[in-house]
Amino acid sequence: RKEVEQDPGPFNVPEGATVAFNCTYSNSASQSFFWYRQDCRKEPKLLMSVYSSGNEDGRFTAQLNRASQYISLLIRDSKLSDSATYLCVVNAVGQNFVFGPGTRLSVLP
Amino acid sequence: DTGVSQDPRHKITKRGQNVTFRCDPISEHNRLYWYRQTLGQGPEFLTYFQNEAQLEKSRLLSDRFSAERPKGSFSTLEIQRTEQGDSAMYLCASSSTETSGRRTGELFFGEGSRLTVL
Numbered sequence: 001r002k003e004v005e006q007d008p009g010p011f012n013v014p015e016g017a018t019v020a021f022n023c024t025y026s027n028s029a030s031q032s033f034f035w036y037r038q039d040c041r042k043e044p045k046l047l048m049s050v051y052s053s054g055n056e057d058g059r060f061t062a063q064l065n066r067a068s069q070y071i072s073l074l075i076r077d078s079k080l081s082d083s084a085t086y087l088c089v090v091n092a093v094g095q096n097f098v099f100g101p102g103t104r105l106s107v108l109p
Numbered sequence: 110d111t112g113v114s115q116d117p118r119h120k121i122t123k124r125g126q127n128v129t130f131r132c133d134p135i136s137e138h139n140r141l142y143w144y145r146q147t148l149g150q151g152p153e154f155l156t157y158f159q160n161e162a163q164l165e166k167s168r169l170l171s172d173r174f175s176a177e178r179p180k181g182s183f184s185t186l187e188i189q190r191t192e193q194g195d196s197a198m199y200l201c202a203s204s205s206t207e208t209s210g211r212r213t214g215e216l217f218f219g220e221g222s223r224l225t226v227l
Contacts, residue, residue: 004151034215036216042220043200043218043219043220043221044152044200044216044218045218046215046216049215087151087152089216094164095165096142096154096157096165097142097154097216098154099144099151099152099153099154100151101149101150101151102150102151
């Protein structure tokens, strides 16, 4: 079993749709959680950190369930510019950052 | 430009040759990471440094791979006797262990070095 797993995708949605991505992790010692965005042929960039209480940044909402070792990302009112691969990332103290395989999103006009 | 820079951006080599990649992190960052990424996959961890100390190395990393960060600044990743399976994008990232609010631990990536082994 991979340490971080994500919805396989791709997700093809119309503009304005709401889309949710799911991620599970296996290392119970994980302490920090992130969503990164990677555009085609570009490097990954931090989208948002994920906090235990859940957090929101504009149209993006991230949730964490430590008991189920589950992380989610919700994108509301999706835009064409949201088309990218979304990478779930977990980190345990003193250890490296582990990336999931990513879920590709295409927002269609 | 004060971002992470990698060199070369592209490298084509024949099987069996050695290749070396260089990464210059953001100057105030004390941690430096190497990842490998193939098409359709997420970045796969290779190794990371805190200052000049190599703190962790992936168990998947063969002994043909070696990385150094001699002065705690730039780093090199060398692949000896390259194989076709080594073809990938090699990504370097840096971060700071200093907390900075909500962006604690953010990794800043370079644009990567793409390796093609013929």
